Amino acid sequence: MGYYIVKRVGQGIVTLWLVTLGVFALLRLTGDPLSFLLPPDATKEDREYMIAAYGLNKPLWQQYLVFNKNLMAGRFGESLRFNSRDALEVFLSRLPATLQLTCTAMVLSLVFGVVLGVLSAIHPDTLFDRVGKALAILGQSMPVFWVGILLILLFTVYLGWLPSAGGIERLGLKGLILPSVTLGWLFVAAHMRIVRSSMLDALDADYIKMVRAKGMPRRIVIWKHALKNAAIPIFTLFAVNFAQLISGAVVTETIFAWPGVGRLLVDSIFVRDYTVVQAVVFFSAAFIVVINIVVDVTYAWLDPRIRIAG
Amino acid sequence: MIRSGADSPTLVLQQSPRPGVMVVLWRVCSVLRGAPLFSLAFLTLAIGGAVLAPRVAPYDPIQNNPLATLSPPSWQYLMGTDHLGRDILSRVIYGARISLTVGFLAVFVSGVAGTVIAMVSGVVKGWVDTVLMRLTDAFLSLPYLMVAVTVVSLLGPSLVNVILVIGLLRWMTYARTIRGEVLRLTETDFVRLAHVAGTTRVGIIQRHILPNIVNTLLVLSTLDVASAVITEASLSFLGLGVPRPLPSWGTMLSESQTYVFTAWWMPVFPGVTITLLVMSINFTGDWLRDRLDPTRRQL
Numbered sequence: 001m002g003y004y005i006v007k008r009v010g011q012g013i014v015t016l017w018l019v020t021l022g023v024f025a026l027l028r029l030t031g032d033p034l035s036f037l038l039p040p041d042a043t044k045e046d047r048e049y050m051i052a053a054y055g056l057n058k059p060l061w062q063q064y065l066v067f068n069k070n071l072m073a074g075r076f077g078e079s080l081r082f083n084s085r086d087a088l089e090v091f092l093s094r095l096p097a098t099l100q101l102t103c104t105a106m107v108l109s110l111v112f113g114v115v116l117g118v119l120s121a122i123h124p125d126t127l128f129d130r131v132g133k134a135l136a137i138l139g140q141s142m143p144v145f146w147v148g149i150l151l152i153l154l155f156t157v158y159l160g161w162l163p164s165a166g167g168i169e170r171l172g173l174k175g176l177i178l179p180s181v182t183l184g185w186l187f188v189a190a191h192m193r194i195v196r197s198s199m200l201d202a203l204d205a206d207y208i209k210m211v212r213a214k215g216m217p218r219r220i221v222i223w224k225h226a227l228k229n230a231a232i233p234i235f236t237l238f239a240v241n242f243a244q245l246i247s248g249a250v251v252t253e254t255i256f257a258w259p260g261v262g263r264l265l266v267d268s269i270f271v272r273d274y275t276v277v278q279a280v281v282f283f284s285a286a287f288i289v290v291i292n293i294v295v296d297v298t299y300a301w302l303d304p305r306i307r308i309a310g
Numbered sequence: 311m312i313r314s315g316a317d318s319p320t321l322v323l324q325q326s327p328r329p330g331v332m333v334v335l336w337r338v339c340s341v342l343r344g345a346p347l348f349s350l351a352f353l354t355l356a357i358g359g360a361v362l363a364p365r366v367a368p369y370d371p372i373q374n375n376p377l378a379t380l381s382p383p384s385w386q387y388l389m390g391t392d393h394l395g396r397d398i399l400s401r402v403i404y405g406a407r408i409s410l411t412v413g414f415l416a417v418f419v420s421g422v423a424g425t426v427i428a429m430v431s432g433v434v435k436g437w438v439d440t441v442l443m444r445l446t447d448a449f450l451s452l453p454y455l456m457v458a459v460t461v462v463s464l465l466g467p468s469l470v471n472v473i474l475v476i477g478l479l480r481w482m483t484y485a486r487t488i489r490g491e492v493l494r495l496t497e498t499d500f501v502r503l504a505h506v507a508g509t510t511r512v513g514i515i516q517r518h519i520l521p522n523i524v525n526t527l528l529v530l531s532t533l534d535v536a537s538a539v540i541t542e543a544s545l546s547f548l549g550l551g552v553p554r555p556l557p558s559w560g561t562m563l564s565e566s567q568t569y570v571f572t573a574w575w576m577p578v579f580p581g582v583t584i585t586l587l588v589m590s591i592n593f594t595g596d597w598l599r600d601r602l603d604p605t606r607r608q609l
Contacts, residue, residue, distance in 0.1 A: 146581035247455030
């Protein structure tokens, strides 16, 4: 187990190193990095300060060392847009809003996905199952941003029930509903399909027949014994879904003017605030890597076959 | 037709190798058995519209018309017009061009990249395999839309850059799946025999492995066109995809946000089109998988 954890953490570090290498290469190879890191009206002193700070007059490999040194110290540089606040600080100030959104979306999609998946597995080939399947297909085919616009069209424009833009500070929990449904919708479909198929397998297994033969009530057999085993594939997919969740958050935050990390990234790109862009990409990647490691290690702990296969 | 009775023996002899109309029809029908006909029809419509856009689109997709801004759907403008008076139907038709071009070419890029990596990985094995698979894992855990918007913004938004970025960020599925197939194939008797007979690695790949992974590749890439189309639309929606005034569906949806309170037709029609296209591609991909996978095939 210890070896497995060390190995996974090692892989995570390699991933992050590749990300930094990518960021470094892109900023250097696509032209003058100063044009990305400085505002257009920068003075000569600004330029000289920047050249010194990043070692831009040195050879490329030395620049790379300086870049890594700054990275280790968590110094991404100052944001141009936010009164020279540190890029890391800007990122962290936007993180809670994104976490609120993504966590709510994930919980929503788990609850709905599991309940609907189980229900369609215990009533296979009924009308309910077919409607569920149709919804799942729709969910996987509708782009996140279109779902968002449709929800705004329905609940804000026609019904006038829910606000369409803002953040939780301004609107309270009411403002969280539309964005999290938009983001969670995609995963309801995914979770539902997985739970349905693995639930069908589980219900067919011998241990379930055994429990039923013992006279356990159907309700407990389904929701306790079968579901426990059917839920495992959700965790396997969690890591993949998480990267998708972050991508979805970028789009969702843009639609609903949600003050999170995704919108910070898009806004920063448009004002060419590349120090913040670097920080957002790097920390989001780091976040995904850490979540992946945690999921994998938990999974290996639950299922000994994985540790051995490595 | 009446006179044909006289020289019918020679006619029959000449025609016998060619199947009759009914036989051809029967064959087409049996190929299409269980096919998602609606999806195939919609795909044909979309591809046809994309190819023939200048002929079938009723208006110029980028021509502003200040006299007809935000007019609701009517016989003159079937899907209404947008805030600049451009015909939405024409923009949707031209949008199919962009979506499908990006979809197919990006999938081509990622398919080729993924297959090459999988081949090298599965045939050479050893540390090369380990390095390439770690690289695949690393790419899989990237926040990939974030990376895509950043890279597109650094390189500058253009059709070619969008294709390259989407293609080069999505090869991992191919690398993973096809490497598995290659590993399985290299253990088979016919590949081992070819090896013993002195066939080079390149020869084995060309003659024995590639033909056997074509089906997998076809299914994977069909399904992947759908996600490439969605990614292109997402990038354009964020304003970092295909540059304006080119009518990308993502751009159209992005512009519709401002007018969502007054012009429902602006978001609805491009959105319906993209959903139908993605759904059709997915159904077609599922059908292809069932047809081409020998274990699932029931003819």
